Amino acid sequence: MSLANPFRAVFRLPSRNQRVNWFPGHMTKGMRQIQQKLRSVDCIVEIHDARIPLAGRNSQFFETITGNGVKPHILVLNKVDLIGTKQQRGILKQLRTVQPELRNILFTNCKDQRNTGVLDILPLATKLVAESSRFNRAQSAEHNIMIIGVPNVGKSSIINVLRNVHLKKRSAARVGAEAGITRAVGERIKIQEQPLVYMIDTPGILQPSVTDDEMGMKLALVGCVPDHIVGEDLIADYLLYWLNKHRRYEYVDKLGLTSGPSDNISAVLAEYAQQQAMFHRVKQYNGQVEVMTNLLAAARKFISFFRTGQLGPINLDEESSYHI
Ligand SMILES: Nc1nc2c(ncn2[C@@H]2O[C@H](COP(=O)(O)OP(=O)(O)OP(=O)(O)O)[C@@H](O)[C@H]2O)c(=O)[nH]1
Ligand SMILES: [Mg+2]
Incomplete structure (x- = not known):
């Protein structure tokens, strides 16, 4: 008997403005x-x-x-x-x-x-x-x-x-x-x-506007769009969503997560950043400087584990059937 997957079944962008639109x-x-x-x-x-x-x-x-x-x-x-x-x-x-x-x-x-x-x-x-x-x-x-x-x-x-x-x-x-x-x-x-x-040789050319949100995130995840266009935090969240949805839990060991798989990207990145002593100084609105976990650095590392094959061999389209 297979247990239902407790993680997100669909990926939603926080807002439509975050659609991949790089032309x-x-x-x-x-x-x-x-x-x-x-x-x-x-x-x-x-x-x-x-x-x-x-x-x-x-x-x-x-x-x-x-x-x-x-x-x-x-x-x-x-x-x-x-x-x-x-x-x-x-x-x-x-x-x-x-x-x-x-x-x-x-x-x-x-x-x-x-x-x-x-x-x-x-x-x-x-x-x-x-x-x-x-x-x-x-x-x-x-x-x-x-x-x-x-x-x-x-x-x-x-x-x-x-x-x-x-x-x-x-x-x-x-x-x-x-x-x-x-x-x-x-x-x-x-x-x-x-x-x-x-x-x-020719320059890489994308569709002028990618209306399928998941397709856009996949393009961003493999690096067809510069990271800053979509944001590393969102790319890392999509990666986490994809891995959980497809029960690919190699990331748990790779990131050294003590409490197993999770669908909460902030918690995952915070635990990894803590463990790897990834900290940075952040100036608060009142002028005080606080040392905080560097979630951006952790997100970049997580993405780079995927891009260098360290989370195992992955076909991001394995269950897709886009009309080409
Ligand atoms: N792992 C892996 N990386 C590759 C392979 N081929 C190319 N790369 C890397 O992919 C990146 C992009 O390579 P480019 O040849 O510049 O790609 P391009 O399609 O010409 O890119 P644009 O000119 O930006 O459109 C580089 O970091 C390459 O080292 C491959 O077969 N395997
Ligand atoms: Mg080129």
């Missing part, structure tokens, strides 16, 4: 530049974060640029080091159900250059290009591959790994842990000599 100017410009370059592109490689295989993919825009499936398209689910092999099978099943037209799916890990998924990208792309009608580019021997996706999923990292593996050359695209590192569509970067292959 800075470089994204509008990036969309325009992507469209301008499309004529010279032979294949689109869409990179997404394997921890959210369904949530947040900017499908409407991405479908437009593949000409609704006319241009070869590969979906690469990156950061697979943060999910398990068992999850990979589940993800393929989920994707086949919600988007049966998706045929070319690879799982990659940029942190490991020997990862078979990364090495499969170029052979698959060149095969798809050879099988496609390249219209105005039929006479050209070279291949241009455009890398697209939402922010911070590893688009620039993939270009660097492939350039390194195939050409033994050092990185050419800027990479960083924050969302929004690549801010414009760059010049094409050479990846391979025979056949000649170039890749075009």
Whole structure:
């Protein structure tokens, strides 16, 4: 007999104003530049974060640029080091159900250059290009591959790994842990000599407004939106909600919580901060300085445990069925 889950069954934002709504100017410009370059592109490689295989993919825009499936398209689910092999099978099943037209799916890990998924990208792309009608580019021997996706999923990292593996050359695209590192569509970067292959890096582009609150929180949790846009306290609360809802209690040991799982984020962070001696001085309205537990530092640590895989392999979409 399974006991009912005593924790929150739904996640509610404290207010509608806290909805994820991050669409800075470089994204509008990036969309325009992507469209301008499309004529010279032979294949689109869409990179997404394997921890959210369904949530947040900017499908409407991405479908437009593949000409609704006319241009070869590969979906690469990156950061697979943060999910398990068992999850990979589940993800393929989920994707086949919600988007049966998706045929070319690879799982990659940029942190490991020997990862078979990364090495499969170029052979698959060149095969798809050879099988496609390249219209105005039929006479050209070279291949241009455009890398697209939402922010911070590893688009620039993939270009660097492939350039390194195939050409033994050092990185050419800027990479960083924050969302929004690549801010414009760059010049094409050479990846391979025979056949000649170039890749075009693009800035991460989100949906202009994410109306599904949980989807927005998942994007924030994996880092597709800068933390300060949503706030670390709210991201940590969403993480706690998700873990409890899915009975993933590894966090209890990791945070050293003596009284077991809890759905109260303030209590969880306070206990962890106390235990780790995370304190800071706070000036009160009357001018007095008080030493208090640093809940923000504790929230950041909790989030970073998730982001570095220390709470176990997690597919945040495991029970979702978004329409893509
Ligand atoms: N764990 C893990 N981290 C990765 C992997 N690939 C990239 N990263 C990290 O993810 C972060 C983002 O990588 P980028 O390559 O800058 O991502 P991007 O998609 O180009 O990001 P924007 O330019 O901001 O849109 C960096 O901290 C990378 O080190 C991976 O396979 N596994
Ligand atoms: Mg980038």
